[in-house]
Amino acid sequence: xxxxxxxxxxxxxxxxxxxxxxxxxxxxxxxxxxxxxxxxxxxxxxxxxxxxxxxxxxxxxxxxxxxxxxxxxxxxxxxxxxxxxxxxxxxxxxxxxxxxxxxxxxxxxxxxxxxxxxxxxxxxxxxxxxxxxxxxxxxxxxxxxxxxxxxxxxxxxxxxxxxxxxxxxxxxxxxxxxxxxxxxxxxxxxxxxxxxxxxxxxxxxxxxxxxxxxxxxxxxxxxxxxxxxxxxxxxxxxxxxxxxxxxxxxxxxxxxxxxxxxxxxxxxxxxxxxxxxxxxxxxxxxxxxxxxxxxxxxxxxxxxxxxxxxxxxxxxxxxxxxxxxxxxxxxxxxxxxxxxxxxxxxxxxxxxxxxxxxxxxxxxxxxxxxxxxxxxxxxxxxxxxxxxxxxxxxxxxxxxxxxxxxxxxxxxxxxxxxxxxxxxxxxxxxxxxxxxxxxxxxxxxxxxxxxxxxxxxxxxxxxx
Amino acid sequence: xxxxxxxxxxxxxxxxxxxxxxxxxxxxxxxxxxxxxxxxxxxxxxxxxxxxxxxxxxxxxxxxxxxxxxxxxxxxxxxxxxxxxxxxxxxxxxxxxxxxxxxxxxxxxxxxxxxxxxxxxxxxxxxxxxxxxxxxxxxxxxxxxxxxxxxxxxxxxxxxxxxxxxxxxxxxxxxxxxxxxxxxxxxxxxxxxxxxxxxxxxxxxxxxxxxxxxxxxxxxxxxxxxxxxxxxxxxxxxxxxxxxxxxxxxxxxxxxxxxxxxxxxxxxxxxxxxxxxxxxxxxxxxxxxxxxxxxxxxxxxxxxxxxxxxxxxxxxxxxxxxxxxxxxxxxxxxxxxxxxxxxxxxxxxxxxxxxxxxxxxxxxxxxxxxxxxxxxxxxxxxxxxxxxxxxxxxxxxxxxxxxxxxxxxxxxxxxxxxxxxxxxxxxxxxxxxxxxxxxxxxxxxxxxxxxxxxxxxxxxxxxx
Numbered sequence: 031x032x033x034x035x036x037x038x039x040x041x042x043x044x045x046x047x048x049x050x051x052x053x054x055x056x057x058x059x060x061x062x063x064x065x066x067x068x069x070x071x072x073x074x075x076x077x078x079x080x081x082x083x084x085x086x087x088x089x090x091x092x093x094x095x096x097x098x099x100x101x102x103x104x105x106x107x108x109x110x111x112x113x114x115x116x117x118x119x120x121x122x123x124x125x126x127x128x129x130x131x132x133x134x135x136x137x138x139x140x141x142x143x144x145x146x147x148x149x150x151x152x153x154x155x156x157x158x159x160x161x162x163x164x165x166x167x168x169x170x171x172x173x174x175x176x177x178x179x180x181x182x183x184x185x186x187x188x189x190x191x192x193x194x195x196x197x198x199x200x201x202x203x204x205x206x207x208x209x210x211x212x213x214x215x216x217x218x219x220x221x222x223x224x225x226x227x228x229x230x231x232x233x234x235x236x237x238x239x240x241x242x243x244x245x246x247x248x249x250x251x252x253x254x255x256x257x258x259x260x261x262x263x264x265x266x267x268x269x270x271x272x273x274x275x276x277x278x279x280x281x282x283x284x285x286x287x288x289x290x291x292x293x294x295x296x297x298x299x300x301x302x303x304x305x306x307x308x309x310x311x312x313x314x315x316x317x318x319x320x321x322x323x324x325x326x327x328x329x330x331x332x333x334x335x336x337x338x339x340x341x342x343x344x345x346x347x348x349x350x351x352x353x354x355x356x357x358x359x360x361x362x363x364x365x366x367x368x369x370x371x372x373x374x375x376x377x378x379x380x381x382x383x384x385x386x387x388x389x390x391x392x393x394x395x396x397x398x399x400x401x402x403x404x405x406x407x408x409x410x411x412x413x414x415x416x417x418x419x420x421x422x423x424x425x426x427x428x429x430x431x432x433x434x435x436x437x438x439x440x441x442x443x444x445x446x447x448x449x450x451x452x453x454x455x456x457x458x459x460x461x462x463x464x465x466x467x468x469x470x471x472x473x474x475x476x477x478x479x480x481x482x483x484x485x486x487x488x489x490x491x492x493x494x
Numbered sequence: 495x496x497x498x499x500x501x502x503x504x505x506x507x508x509x510x511x512x513x514x515x516x517x518x519x520x521x522x523x524x525x526x527x528x529x530x531x532x533x534x535x536x537x538x539x540x541x542x543x544x545x546x547x548x549x550x551x552x553x554x555x556x557x558x559x560x561x562x563x564x565x566x567x568x569x570x571x572x573x574x575x576x577x578x579x580x581x582x583x584x585x586x587x588x589x590x591x592x593x594x595x596x597x598x599x600x601x602x603x604x605x606x607x608x609x610x611x612x613x614x615x616x617x618x619x620x621x622x623x624x625x626x627x628x629x630x631x632x633x634x635x636x637x638x639x640x641x642x643x644x645x646x647x648x649x650x651x652x653x654x655x656x657x658x659x660x661x662x663x664x665x666x667x668x669x670x671x672x673x674x675x676x677x678x679x680x681x682x683x684x685x686x687x688x689x690x691x692x693x694x695x696x697x698x699x700x701x702x703x704x705x706x707x708x709x710x711x712x713x714x715x716x717x718x719x720x721x722x723x724x725x726x727x728x729x730x731x732x733x734x735x736x737x738x739x740x741x742x743x744x745x746x747x748x749x750x751x752x753x754x755x756x757x758x759x760x761x762x763x764x765x766x767x768x769x770x771x772x773x774x775x776x777x778x779x780x781x782x783x784x785x786x787x788x789x790x791x792x793x794x795x796x797x798x799x800x801x802x803x804x805x806x807x808x809x810x811x812x813x814x815x816x817x818x819x820x821x822x823x824x825x826x827x828x829x830x831x832x833x834x835x836x837x838x839x840x841x842x843x844x845x846x847x848x849x850x851x852x853x854x855x856x857x858x859x860x861x862x863x864x865x866x867x868x869x870x871x872x873x874x875x876x877x878x879x880x881x882x883x884x885x886x887x888x889x890x891x892x893x894x895x896x897x898x899x900x901x902x903x904x905x906x907x908x909x910x911x912x913x914x915x916x917x918x919x920x921x922x923x924x925x926x927x928x929x930x931x932x933x934x935x936x937x938x939x940x941x942x943x944x945x946x947x948x949x950x951x952x953x954x955x956x957x958x
Contacts, residue, residue, distance in 0.1 A: 033748055035648065035716070037648060054716075054747070054748040054921070055716075056713075056714075056919045057919075073716050073747075073748075074650075074714050074715035074716035074717075074747070075648055075715075075716050075717070101918045101919045102919050103748075103919040103920060103921040105748075130748070130919075130920075130921045130922065131890065131916075131919050131920030131921045132919075133917075133918045133919045134917050134918060137917075137918045153710070153911075154710040154911040154912075154914060154915065155710075155714075155914065155918065157710065157711050157714035157715065158713070158714040162714075163714060163715070166650065166652070166711070166715070167650055167715070169651075169653075170645075170650040170651040170652070173651050173653075174641055174645045174651060177638055177641050181634075181638045184499065184501060184539055186538075186630065186631055186634040187633075187634040187637050187638060188630070188634070188948050189633075189637075189723070189740055189947075189948055190948065190949065191738060191948070191949045191951055191956070191958075192656065192700075192723045192725075192738055193669075193725075193737070193738055193951050193956055194956065195956035195957065196958075203673070205657075205671050205672065205673060205693070206671070206672050206673065206674075206676065207669050207670070207671055207700065208669065208670050208672070208676070209667070209669060209670065209727045210670075210676070212670065212672070212674070212676065212679060212687050213686060213687055215676060222677060223676050223677055229669070229727055229729075229737065229953065229954075230737075230951070230953075230954060230955065230956040231954045231955075232956070234956050236656075236657075236671065243948065243949055243958065246617070246618040246619075246621065246948075246949075246958070247621055247630070247948065249520075249622070250520075250538050250619075250621035250622045250626075250627060251538035251539075251621065251627070251630070251631070252499070252518075252519075252537050252538035252539050253538075253539070258722070258723065259653070259656045259722065259723065261656075261657075263673045263693055265693075273657065273693065273694075274655060274656055274657055276653055283518070283537075283538070284497055284518040284537075284569075284594070426595065447617075447618040447958055448618075450618060450619065451618065452595075453597075453598050453601075454565045454597045454598060454601045454619065455520045455521075455565045455566050455567040455594075455595050455596075455597045456567060456594075456595030457518070457567040457594045457595045458594065483653075484652050484653055484654065484655070484707065484710075484711065485654065485655045485707055485710075487655055487657050487694070489693065489694075490693075490694060490695045491694065491695075492655070492657055492658065492659035492694040492696070492698050493659065494655075494660075494707065494710070494911055
């Protein structure tokens with residue numbers, strides 16, 4: 031038996047017309063019309079199922095097949111026939127059907143619409159539904175397109191570490207990683223835990239960002255990017271937060287904030303265009319069943335020039351509309367999602383980079399502007415979601431960076447290697463971070479992060 | 495200033511001949527010949543450095559430049575001149591040189607060969623050396639080529655979870671992940687830790703394999719693969735073990751062990767060919783300075799048909815040479831590296847798949863063969879290293895799998911969702927795991943896993 035994937039048949043219908051093929055897949059529906067029947071068979075190679083027609087006259091196990099449940103795995107051998115006058119473009123007339131694995135009547139995914147809440151309880155089965163089949167194929171294509179984008183530009187992919195012993199990334203609460211027996215951890219004489227006996231000889235955590243490590247590599251390769259999992263131990267049970275999620279963090283030497291934004295804009299456009307091109311059926315599905323304006327919005331973003339505005343200018347604009355906001359805007363406050371969406375949706379009607387935020391609301395490593403008050407940071411805001419990317423030019427001046435570390439009460443010794451980069455051939459450089467799940471949500475219109483993660487980890491939940 | 499990457503100049507020398515360019519990079523060497531000098535400038539865009547010639551007559555800051563230390567970041571503007579009679583194919587005649595960031599005299603990477611042990615203590619700087627520049631570019635190209643290989647075949651990339659609450663993958667010791675305060679963890683009345691107050695409401699760990707999760711997706715998409723970090727908390731301080739490493743785990747529905755081996759063989763060949771093609775300078779470097787037989791060996795593997803032999807046949811062959819081995823071989827024992835290398839290097843003189851191992855030495859999910867004694871497992875052995883891939887056809891029969899789980903004293907309840915896959919449309923399927931670092935070691939000839947990991951995590955070491 032040589033298996034033919036259903037995607038290949040749909041991709042080259044003329045070629046397969048009249049050909050004998052063997053397809054292997056799972057029944058989405060099965061209809062018994064007494065002496066003939068129809069099966070919608072899906073093999074996961076593409077979004078669409080293929081229609082199989084089976085007849086009592088030509089199938090000796092007709093009765094066995096006719097009583098199969100939804101979800102059964104079948105091996106179908108038969109002839110491809112184009113059906114230009116029918117709803118589906120072709121069908122397979124079965125010469126033989128073999129049950130590879132039956133499905134039980136209590137199969138949780140019956141032929142009806144299930145709520146996403148229920149489907150999260152069967153995360154091992156939900157990729158067999160249209161919604162999740164589309165979501166996770168788009169996720170895969172988007173991930174690859176990000177690799178393509180950076181590799182085609184000569185960026186080096188760096189696997190930055192997941193376990194970190196430096197508690198100093200400062201981007202949120204961290205998970206502890208340990209091999210000590212929690213019931214009976216070794217103690218020092220003063221009663222404290224003896225971390226010298228832990229696996230790494232000191233306390234360790236799960237990373238919240240690969241950026242500082244990526245900078246090490248940018249100072250050697252020029253242009254690098256990360257793409258890996260990151261973690262937040264925050265007790266926030268929202269639609270947009272997960273404890274484990276994937277991030278892309280490019281880092282570019284000899285690059286300033288303007289160059290940083292250029293790359294971010296090009297990347298977003300590349301990912302959108304690639305997904306629209308390679309996943310047309312999935313994107314049509316999302317546009318029809320999840321978010322009616324999706325395709326129009328994405329096509330607009332892919333072709334629009336992104337706006338650029340300083341934080342100070344943005345605050346001036348927003349203050350004129352403070353009556354519309356729950357949180358009133360004034361210089362020095364962080365922008366909330368309501369403000370971000372107002373800017374990108376109402377004022378600019380396209381994506382916009384806000385730049386040069388007050389240093390107090392941004393991270394220590396961002397480059398201090400000449401005004402002494404703001405840093406060369408940028409957030410990219412997109413219609414329908416708000417912030418999708420955060421980036422900055424990094425502080426490359428040793429004395430300024432050391433002063434900032436002191437000012438924030440952090441310990442410069444914890445950053446000895448990061449400071450070394452400023453001692454030996456320091457240079458202007460910049461980078462940004464894209465939360466991958468947020469990008470997939472944006473691409474699909476799916477509003478809950480749990481539904482774009484294959485097996486989501488959130489507060490109180492690490493099933494499967 | 496529009497920066498030109500050095501890789502572009504080398505890639506299109508005729509085009510750049512006579513052109514004015516601006517290049518930005520770091521000095522690898524600098525030689526002052528009194529009124530002119532030479533700089534080897536490397537910008538990380540390619541392995542090679544470019545030669546910059548600077549003259550006192552045409553450079554007003556000649557003295558400043560001549561006294562720069564190794565590692566300084568420079569911005570060089572000048573004309574490209576082909577030098578067909580010289581050692582290097584071209585050079586840049588500097589019209590201006592600007593010091594972007596000086597380097598200190600104590601810069602650890604001086605112009606001499608440093609040992610890899612020393613370089614591990616400066617992991618933030620070592621990618622600036624030839625060895626690590628080559629290693630980490632090959633790593634990046636190999637990673638991308640794996641994505642290419644699977645995406646071109648329609649495989650869906652799945653991000654399987656890093657944090658897992660199922661303690662049941664059974665592939666080694668695990669790191670605990672927690673947000674409980676270790677100094678003062680909440681306790682139940684009986685004195686045990688109260689994990690209901692931990693982040694996930696129960697004990698959690700770092701994954702040792704994404705396979706079981708990948709199977710969920712293979713039963714929907716047919717062909718899927720993972721590529722992500724995995725963890726082992728084993729206290730083994732060897733050249734081949736790290737606590738954190740990356741794995742590739744494809745999983746294929748309607749695929750048996752023979753098909754599994756076909757994909758593994760094609761993948762290895764694709765990665766080797768891609769790296770040889772895209773990293774010729776790096777591979778020449780490894781062949782000259784790390785492992786003299788490297789190129790020949792890789793070219794052989796990329797073109798040879800891999801052998802296939804059952805474990806039982808392999809044991810018969812090896813037993814005839816038991817006098818050569820520290821560990822004597824007999825049926826039922828696991829093969830050691832010495833046996834694996836003997837088979838692939840002496841007997842087959844090419845890569846070889848060993849199949850159908852005794853069930854006692856393999857994992858619970860591998861498919862039981864009709865003999866009742868062996869399972870449909872395979873290890874792929876390659877000359878120079880031994881095992882590089884382990885795979886198997888998975889047990890798709892619910893009753894056989896449940897019996898095996900019981901037999902091993904494991905709890906079937908822990909596997910409810912994995913068993914569900916056998917209840918609803920089960921099918922023949924197979925997959926394998928490739929340890930990515932082992933592949934990079936094989937590609938580069940580098941013998942210590944610490945030297946192919948950007949920031950290695952091993953027993954007692956999680957620096958940077």
